[in-house]
Amino acid sequence: MKRRKFIEKTSISGLGLFSISTLVSCNTTNEDKKEVKSGAITTNVIKPIVIATWNTPTAVNTAAEVLKKGGSALDAVEEGCKIEEANSKNQTVGIGGLPDRDGAVTLDACIMDEKGNYGAVLCVKNIKHVISLARKVMEETPHVILVGEGAEQFAVSQGFERENLLTEASKKAWEEWKVKSEYKPIINIENHDTIGMLAIDKKGNISGACTTSGLAYKMKGRVGDSPVIGGGLFIDNEVGGAAATGLGEEVLKTVGSFLVVELMRQGKSPQEACEEAIARIVNRPNSNYKNFQVAYIAVNKKGETGAYAIHEWFSYNLHKEGENKNIKSDFYLKN
Numbered sequence: 001m002k003r004r005k006f007i008e009k010t011s012i013s014g015l016g017l018f019s020i021s022t023l024v025s026c027n028t029t030n031e032d033k034k035e036v037k038s039g040a041i042t043t044n045v046i047k048p049i050v051i052a053t054w055n056t057p058t059a060v061n062t063a064a065e066v067l068k069k070g071g072s073a074l075d076a077v078e079e080g081c082k083i084e085e086a087n088s089k090n091q092t093v094g095i096g097g098l099p100d101r102d103g104a105v106t107l108d109a110c111i112m113d114e115k116g117n118y119g120a121v122l123c124v125k126n127i128k129h130v131i132s133l134a135r136k137v138m139e140e141t142p143h144v145i146l147v148g149e150g151a152e153q154f155a156v157s158q159g160f161e162r163e164n165l166l167t168e169a170s171k172k173a174w175e176e177w178k179v180k181s182e183y184k185p186i187i188n189i190e191n192h193d194t195i196g197m198l199a200i201d202k203k204g205n206i207s208g209a210c211t212t213s214g215l216a217y218k219m220k221g222r223v224g225d226s227p228v229i230g231g232g233l234f235i236d237n238e239v240g241g242a243a244a245t246g247l248g249e250e251v252l253k254t255v256g257s258f259l260v261v262e263l264m265r266q267g268k269s270p271q272e273a274c275e276e277a278i279a280r281i282v283n284r285p286n287s288n289y290k291n292f293q294v295a296y297i298a299v300n301k302k303g304e305t306g307a308y309a310i311h312e313w314f315s316y317n318l319h320k321e322g323e324n325k326n327i328k329s330d331f332y333l334k335n
């Protein structure tokens with residue numbers, strides 16, 4: 001069966017799964033979709049949409065500006081993510097990110113375009129705009145992932161400047177943490193700001209990006225979900241896209257973002273897909289979910305969006321219809 005036919009079939013059969021509550025919780029309005037005729041085919045034209053994890057209004061506005069000018073979703077997510085990478089006050093992304101337990105700031109990022117191309121860099125030191133570096137890996141190399149020193153060397157060869165990413169504030173926080181000398185490989189549920197961003201451009205193409213300094217005070221060499229395809233990010237331009245934030249180890253064990261996209265392919269709305277992916281984590285045997293946070297955001301080809309988290313303090317930014325809102329997601333806790 002041809003791929004598109006299969007998608008049409010599965011999404012039609014999946015319609016029966018839609019519940020009233022899902023329709024209510026979907027963040028799409030009819031104004032987002034305008035029916036146009038192009039030859040014999042009727043397609044939906046979707047106005048540009050940007051959705052990103054946490055409260056990142058400037059990053060989302062920057063991405064939306066790119067889209068409004070007719071830029072691609074790929075350019076939009078890169079430009080949006082760069083805002084947080086350059087924001088030294090964000091201690092989970094780029095410059096100012098909290099270091100590993102040895103005091104080194106190491107960054108992870110990935111980017112995926114509407115053609116299914118992907119690029120990622122893992123555990124990179126001294127380079128601030130790792131999202132742009134990930135894009136360079138995607139566009140300028142025969143590979144999809146570069147790590148550590150190799151990634152840094154490649155960055156320099158591409159004209160990126162080396163700089164010290166450890167700010168005074170992050171150094172102080174690390175020194176205070178060292179005094180307690182308590183190492184818990186559990187994410188601090190209140191200390192997140194990793195940016196996962198999804199965008200749909202005027203052509204209806206979807207791209208996504210994710211950038212982070214990872215888990216604060218992680219073990220040297222530790223990498224989480226954020227730069228891993230299907231973990232922190234996944235895009236299928238015929239279905240939709242998803243991004244994750246929170247304790248990467250748990251996202252990776254369930255291949256979270258890929259799961260969200262696959263659930264949408266089977267007919268679930270973005271909201272239902274995010275809820276199901278969170279349930280998979282919470283319902284794992286001996287899940288310690290009360291002590292960590294994971295959240296997903298998703299968008300489908302129709303421009304419907306969804307988000308869900310284990311704990312209630314997750315929020316995301318949505319730019320739609322020229323408006324940029326920070327939305328607190330409903331929370332999930334198993335009985």
Ligand code: SD4
Nearest residue numbers: 192193194214224246248
């Ligand atoms: C990680 N998922 O490295 C990232 C952390 C995160 O906001 O999302 N922080 O596991």
